[in-house]
Amino acid sequence: MSTKKPIRKPKKEPKKLKEQELPAVPFKGYLETTQEILRMPTTTADPSIPYKRVDAAYCAQKFAKPPKNVLMLTRDFIHDSLYNPSYGYFSKQALIFSPPTPYPFGELRDSADLLKTIGRQYEEIERELDDVRNIPKQLWHTPTEILKPWYGYSVASHIVKQYKRDVGTGKHSEPLTVFEMGGGNGTLMMNILDYVRDTEPEIYASMEYNLIEISSKLVRHQLSQQTRDRKVPHTNVKIINKSVFEWDEVVDKHCYFVAMEVIDNFAHDVVRYDFDTSEPYQAMVRVYDDGEFEECYERISDPLIRDYLAVRTSLTSPPYKTPAIPSSTYRTLRNWLPLPPNLTKAEFIPTQAFQFCRILSKYFPHHRLVLSDFFTLPDTVPNAVDAPVVQTRFSGAMVPCETYLVQPGWFDIFFPTNFELLSRMYDAVRGGKSRVCTQRQFAKENADLDKTRTRSGENPMLDFYENNKFLLS
Numbered sequence: 297m298s299t300k301k302p303i304r305k306p307k308k309e310p311k312k313l314k315e316q317e318l319p320a321v322p323f324k325g326y327l328e329t330t331q332e333i334l335r336m337p338t339t340t341a342d343p344s345i346p347y348k349r350v351d352a353a354y355c356a357q358k359f360a361k362p363p364k365n366v367l368m369l370t371r372d373f374i375h376d377s378l379y380n381p382s383y384g385y386f387s388k389q390a391l392i393f394s395p396p397t398p399y400p401f402g403e404l405r406d407s408a409d410l411l412k413t414i415g416r417q418y419e420e421i422e423r424e425l426d427d428v429r430n431i432p433k434q435l436w437h438t439p440t441e442i443l444k445p446w447y448g449y450s451v452a453s454h455i456v457k458q459y460k461r462d463v464g465t466g467k468h469s470e471p472l473t474v475f476e477m478g479g480g481n482g483t484l485m486m487n488i489l490d491y492v493r494d495t496e497p498e499i500y501a502s503m504e505y506n507l508i509e510i511s512s513k514l515v516r517h518q519l520s521q522q523t524r525d526r527k528v529p530h531t532n533v534k535i536i537n538k539s540v541f542e543w544d545e546v547v548d549k550h551c552y553f554v555a556m557e558v559i560d561n562f563a564h565d566v567v568r569y570d571f572d573t574s575e576p577y578q579a580m581v582r583v584y585d586d587g588e589f590e591e592c593y594e595r596i597s598d599p600l601i602r603d604y605l606a607v608r609t610s611l612t613s614p615p616y617k618t619p620a621i622p623s624s625t626y627r628t629l630r631n632w633l634p635l636p637p638n639l640t641k642a643e644f645i646p647t648q649a650f651q652f653c654r655i656l657s658k659y660f661p662h663h664r665l666v667l668s669d670f671f672t673l674p675d676t677v678p679n680a681v682d683a684p685v686v687q688t689r690f691s692g693a694m695v696p697c698e699t700y701l702v703q704p705g706w707f708d709i710f711f712p713t714n715f716e717l718l719s720r721m722y723d724a725v726r727g728g729k730s731r732v733c734t735q736r737q738f739a740k741e742n743a744d745l746d747k748t749r750t751r752s753g754e755n756p757m758l759d760f761y762e763n764n765k766f767l768l769s
């Protein structure tokens with residue numbers, strides 16, 4: 297595991313997917329040019345067969361296997377591929393690596409020593425998984441787990457400091473209330489609760505902790521965490537088994553909303569822009585009766601895409617300029633080319649993350665946010681702005697793909713977050729001022745760095761997860 301690219305599974309050198317190495321599922325290559333997408337047939341399937349327009353919610357209700365002869369927004373296609381209860385990638389198995397006991401940082405020689413230990417444990421678990429499962433799954437690792445309990449303590453320390461400041465300056469006098477979205481193994485929840493109980497018993501006495509978790513399997517795991525190895529279990533916890541996108545209850549008190557390593561799987565839409573007018577077009581994925589996929593474009597009709605683009609266009613000082621639209625010089629030169637493409641390259645836009653900002657603003661009007669995730673990732677889909685990584689485990693190795701148009705349920709699809717833009721969009725939706733900082737800055741401000749320093753002086757709390765940032769409000 298390299299500390300330079302500390303993503304979920306960077307141990308082995310990823311190799312490019314070759315057709316003959318594919319699992320026995322259909323796969324289609326990336327459509328390189330707009331020209332092809334708009335004007336050329338990209339599949340041998342019969343385009344005259346009638347198709348139905350669907351969305352991810354409809355697919356979740358109606359289909360036990362990936363549908364054919366349908367048309368849907370890219371966001372729905374990605375969401376369905378990941379979350380469909382019957383065939384989605386996460387409905388089968390979501391595993392988050394958790395070392396059996398916290399690492400004894402002070403006894404380790406240096407970061408390399410720690411990486412060696414993690415690598416050994418990680419490979420052992422992966423080998424076991426490959427032995428027992430027909431569908432090999434990716435094993436995630438997160439800072440919460442690798443740096444436990446100190447990472448959770450740093451988040452708790454940040455929350456407690458803010459809580460005391462808010463109460464001290466008369467902002468409110470309510471008990472400390474935390475909402476966490478996407479709790480994984482429940483480790484962060486336990487570490488935050490332990491920290492507050494042990495360092496701030498008075499605050500802990502009235503504290504409430506709520507966990508919003510989409511996966512029922514992980515909910516069971518989180519419930520078992522509450523009592524495991526503990527003489528006195530935390531009794532102030534409520535675990536709610538639902539997606540944050542189904543949340544419909546106003547929480548009318550001050551609260552602290554925590555979201556670690558969750559939004560990278562939030563589905564995006566794709567837009568391209570007309571070269572002459574800059575008008576955006578929304579991408580639709582058409583699935584043919586032979587399982588082939590085709591991306592096609594139409595005028596924006598989806599309200600969420602329209603609202604996202606409208607809010608982004610309203611940003612000032614400075615206005616947001618999409619990198620998908622090239623300079624005016626290029627656009628002039630382009631007119632001299634034979635058969636120039638009429639749409640720009642693709643841009644992935646974080647429509648679900650935008651929807652999440654709206655949910656926070658509407659249902660948690662008095663929240664403060666602590667959100668962390670990747671801001672950059674290797675091996676993203678090429679030739680597109682803010683593109684995802686699409687990968688699966690095959691023959692014991694991680695295999696990245698060059699398109700998201702892949703068999704639903706077989707691939708993880710996850711996105712780097714443009715934190716600076718997210719912060720501006722979040723502020724525009726709710727009013728107020730948020731800030732962005734790196735993992736290192738956050739750790740310097742909030743972590744107990746003495747406890748995570750190795751003998752050489754290297755500190756994984758500062759040096760690992762360099763590709764993570766925080767959004768704080």
Ligand SMILES: C[S@@+](CC[C@H](N)C(=O)[O-])C[C@H]1O[C@@H](n2cnc3c(N)ncnc32)[C@H](O)[C@@H]1O
Pocket residue numbers: 390392436438439440441477478479480481484508509510511514538539540541555556557558561
């Ligand atoms: C990569 S894990 C991170 C777990 C944990 N926060 C950590 O840092 O170790 C992502 C978690 O988010 C949950 N999740 C994903 N989408 C969600 C949604 N829409 N609503 C609630 N939970 C969600 C997953 O089931 C999983 O528990």
